[in-house]
Amino acid sequence: MTSRTDHCLDPVAAGLLRRVIETPRCRITADALADHGGAGISLQSSGLIEPDGFETTTASLADHDDTPVTVTRSADAAGYRYFSPTSGWVAVAADRLGLFRVNFGILFGHLLQQLDMTAQATPTTLVADALWEVGEVRLSGRTKRVPLWVARRLNDPKVWASFVETVRLRPAPGLRVVLSFTPADRLPAQVLNGHAIISIEDVGHQRDSLVVDNSILAARVASGTVSTDALIVMAADGASLTVHGKRYAFPGSKQRAIIRHLYEAWTSGIAECSTTEVLEAAGSSGSVNTIAKAFSGRTDWREFIKVEQGRCWLFA
Numbered sequence: 066m067t068s069r070t071d072h073c074l075d076p077v078a079a080g081l082l083r084r085v086i087e088t089p090r091c092r093i094t095a096d097a098l099a100d101h102g103g104a105g106i107s108l109q110s111s112g113l114i115e116p117d118g119f120e121t122t123t124a125s126l127a128d129h130d131d132t133p134v135t136v137t138r139s140a141d142a143a144g145y146r147y148f149s150p151t152s153g154w155v156a157v158a159a160d161r162l163g164l165f166r167v168n169f170g171i172l173f174g175h176l177l178q179q180l181d182m183t184a185q186a187t188p189t190t191l192v193a194d195a196l197w198e199v200g201e202v203r204l205s206g207r208t209k210r211v212p213l214w215v216a217r218r219l220n221d222p223k224v225w226a227s228f229v230e231t232v233r234l235r236p237a238p239g240l241r242v243v244l245s246f247t248p249a250d251r252l253p254a255q256v257l258n259g260h261a262i263i264s265i266e267d268v269g270h271q272r273d274s275l276v277v278d279n280s281i282l283a284a285r286v287a288s289g290t291v292s293t294d295a296l297i298v299m300a301a302d303g304a305s306l307t308v309h310g311k312r313y314a315f316p317g318s319k320q321r322a323i324i325r326h327l328y329e330a331w332t333s334g335i336a337e338c339s340t341t342e343v344l345e346a347a348g349s350s351g352s353v354n355t356i357a358k359a360f361s362g363r364t365d366w367r368e369f370i371k372v373e374q375g376r377c378w379l380f381a
Contacts, residue, residue, distance in 0.1 A: 075104070078107040079274045091194065111175070192224065214244070267281075296308065296309060303315065
């Protein structure tokens with residue numbers, strides 16, 4: 066991965082870059098960049114955006130409307146021009162037509178500079194221009210590293226479908242953190258087992274919102290990624306469940322599997338689950354044939370799990 070950078074983006078520059086990252090082609094015109102003054106200059110000087118050729122259309126300068134016109138090389142190849150029905154050939158300054166695109170190599174170094182990544186961490190493309198596998202990160206308060214992905218445009222149905230298919234082919238090994246450039250309020254509500262999908266703007270450092278803060282990210286993963294308005298919130302790895310603000314921790318893998326199963330059913334609108342199927346899916350042995358036995362040694366599970374006539378479900 067590109068070495069870290071200490072360049073600090075101000076809020077305007079960070080916000081502009083996030084918007085560019087979420088555009089289909091990750092590009093911005095020189096004209097639009099100039100409209101943002103210092104923010105545009107900051108993105109160029111940091112290398113976070115780089116020149117990427119020229120735009121072939123522009124708004125008419127002679128006819129005072131927003132209709133795009135096609136730009137061609139001047140006859141002498143010294144510049145650019147387009148034909149106006151009212152004014153004839155109109156010259157266009159080359160610096161109006163320049164394009165800039167996001168430099169993801171520099172961006173990942175900037176984004177992840179405060180995270181404890183493995184030395185071998187190198188972004189690998191999983192979905193073209195939309196999803197990358199970065200490596201393993203050690204989050205504050207956790208002894209084991211967890212895999213980290215970075216994604217953009219998860220609100221686009223096609224990108225989301227590709228993301229879900231990638232998850233299906235490569236299930237999370239317990240927990241996987243997915244940093245999303247898409248704002249949280251635009252992310253799909255679908256719950257993916259073992260995946261903590263977290264908007265980058267929600268875990269940004271106070272000095273630079275495009276630098277992920279390790280402690281904030283760790284706290285967000287531990288508390289769950291659903292809106293705090295939700296009645297029930299599960300941590301992505303199933304290690305805890307928060308019901309009406311009260312947190313319940315589950316150290317055992319089978320208990321976590323039960324919680325994940327019931328939580329996915331609850332978020333999907335499934336009213337009840339077969340207790341036998343839930344226990345089998347969690348890998349419980351033949352002697353552990355009830356929810357009570359699965360949670361042997363504690364009774365607090367009864368505060369949010371209802372069991373009745375071979376069925377079980379979460380309630381809040």
